[in-house]
Amino acid sequence: MIQTKLTDMLGTRYPVIQAGMGPWNTDKLCVAAANAGALGMISTVGIGYLWTRPEEGTPATPYDFLRSIIARVGDATKEKQGIFGCNIPLAIEFKEQVEGMIKATGDARNEDPDLKERLKVIITSAGNPTPWTEAIKETGCYWFHVAPSVYHALKAEKAGADVIIASGREGGGHVAFEPIHTMVLLPQVINAVKVPVVGAGGFADGSSLVAALSLGAIGIQMGTRFIATKESDFHDLWKNKVVETSEMDSMVGISIFGPARYLKNDVAVRLHELFKGGFEQGYEEGVMLETKGIALSIEGGDPAWSIYFGGEAAGRIDSIISVQELLEGIEEQAEATIRDLQLNLGA
Numbered sequence: 001m002i003q004t005k006l007t008d009m010l011g012t013r014y015p016v017i018q019a020g021m022g023p024w025n026t027d028k029l030c031v032a033a034a035n036a037g038a039l040g041m042i043s044t045v046g047i048g049y050l051w052t053r054p055e056e057g058t059p060a061t062p063y064d065f066l067r068s069i070i071a072r073v074g075d076a077t078k079e080k081q082g083i084f085g086c087n088i089p090l091a092i093e094f095k096e097q098v099e100g101m102i103k104a105t106g107d108a109r110n111e112d113p114d115l116k117e118r119l120k121v122i123i124t125s126a127g128n129p130t131p132w133t134e135a136i137k138e139t140g141c142y143w144f145h146v147a148p149s150v151y152h153a154l155k156a157e158k159a160g161a162d163v164i165i166a167s168g169r170e171g172g173g174h175v176a177f178e179p180i181h182t183m184v185l186l187p188q189v190i191n192a193v194k195v196p197v198v199g200a201g202g203f204a205d206g207s208s209l210v211a212a213l214s215l216g217a218i219g220i221q222m223g224t225r226f227i228a229t230k231e232s233d234f235h236d237l238w239k240n241k242v243v244e245t246s247e248m249d250s251m252v253g254i255s256i257f258g259p260a261r262y263l264k265n266d267v268a269v270r271l272h273e274l275f276k277g278g279f280e281q282g283y284e285e286g287v288m289l290e291t292k293g294i295a296l297s298i299e300g301g302d303p304a305w306s307i308y309f310g311g312e313a314a315g316r317i318d319s320i321i322s323v324q325e326l327l328e329g330i331e332e333q334a335e336a337t338i339r340d341l342q343l344n345l346g347a
């Protein structure tokens with residue numbers, strides 16, 4: 001077993017977080033990850049948009065919507081006492097939604113003694129953490145904040161975050177304008193802050209987990225690797241795309257909330273060109289292509305024009321396996337890597 005400060009803090013078996021991946025649903029993935037012993041995350045971006053959850057019928061408020069998802073995930077993880085959380089990006093454009101979702105998480109915990117033990121984390125990202133300290137602390141959850149630079153990590157620590165997730169440029173989905181990769185970012189953030197740090201961006205297996213731990217992290221967050229699992233909510237076309245993609249075939253392009261990393265297809269190439277041509281100029285066309293492409297990725301439409309967010313780690317992923325197999329494999333490989341390291345060092 002690989003026991004770290006993260007597993008101690010959360011009571012999970014594995015020091016692994018299944019990343020939030022809105023606006024796509026990760027409800028089933030969250031249940032599978034939590035039940036298998038990782039931290040499962042509910043994705044909340046797009047929660048107010050019916051088109052990302054067509055099966056849900058007329059959406060109520062973001063508060064009610066998230067409460068119903070938490071109730072479902074809570075029931076499905078009760079038997080195994082799975083640990084889970086909510087990923088709430090802090091985009092100021094969605095202030096009311098953010099307020100509702102933070103409150104939904106706190107109320108769900110506080111009204112149910114079982115959930116109080118298991119709905120343990122809010123992971124915030126994509127926005128200024130400072131205005132949200134009081135609301136998040138009131139929920140009683142641990143507060144993890146995603147930071148793409150030392151500057152953002154220090155700001156989140158000052159705001160009161162309990163853990164920083166240092167997220168490097170290799171990662172799938174939104175990335176910062178300034179390209180800082182995990183290998184450089186993670187040790188710098190660890191040196192800069194006093195709170196514990198989790199690594200994100202580029203992790204896919206046990207040896208990369210050990211790399212993060214050896215740099216001083218307490219665990220890893222993975223998105224792209226979890227897409228290619230049997231239980232994940234993503235369309236099969238996307239899962240296969242992760243498997244087929246080589247390490248050279250992801251690219252950063254324009255997206256609604258800034259640059260994002262995509263798996264290469266026609267739409268990714270176009271978004272990459274738009275980004276290279278200047279973010280401001282390409283923004284309008286980029287948003288149109290992304291909005292359409294997200295709908296296609298959900299329906300299983302034309303794979304050339306479907307938006308497939310994904311990281312460089314796709315090049316290291318060659319199978320679609322169950323979440324349980326993935327986590328057991330990570331643990332096994334991490335233990336073997338540590339043993340081999342000692343042998344190589346002559347210990």
Ligand SMILES: Cc1cc2nc3c(=O)[nH]c(=O)nc-3n(C[C@H](O)[C@H](O)[C@H](O)COP(=O)(O)O)c2cc1C
Pocket residue numbers: 019020021022023024043044045087089124125126146167170171172173174200201202203221222223224225308309310311312313
């Ligand atoms: C499809 C997809 C959607 C994502 N959406 C979100 C999101 O809604 N909120 C967020 O904080 N991060 C989001 N991310 C980033 C992930 O949470 C995570 O940090 C990233 O995937 C880690 O890098 P990796 O893909 O190399 O594992 C997304 C990533 C992917 C691949």
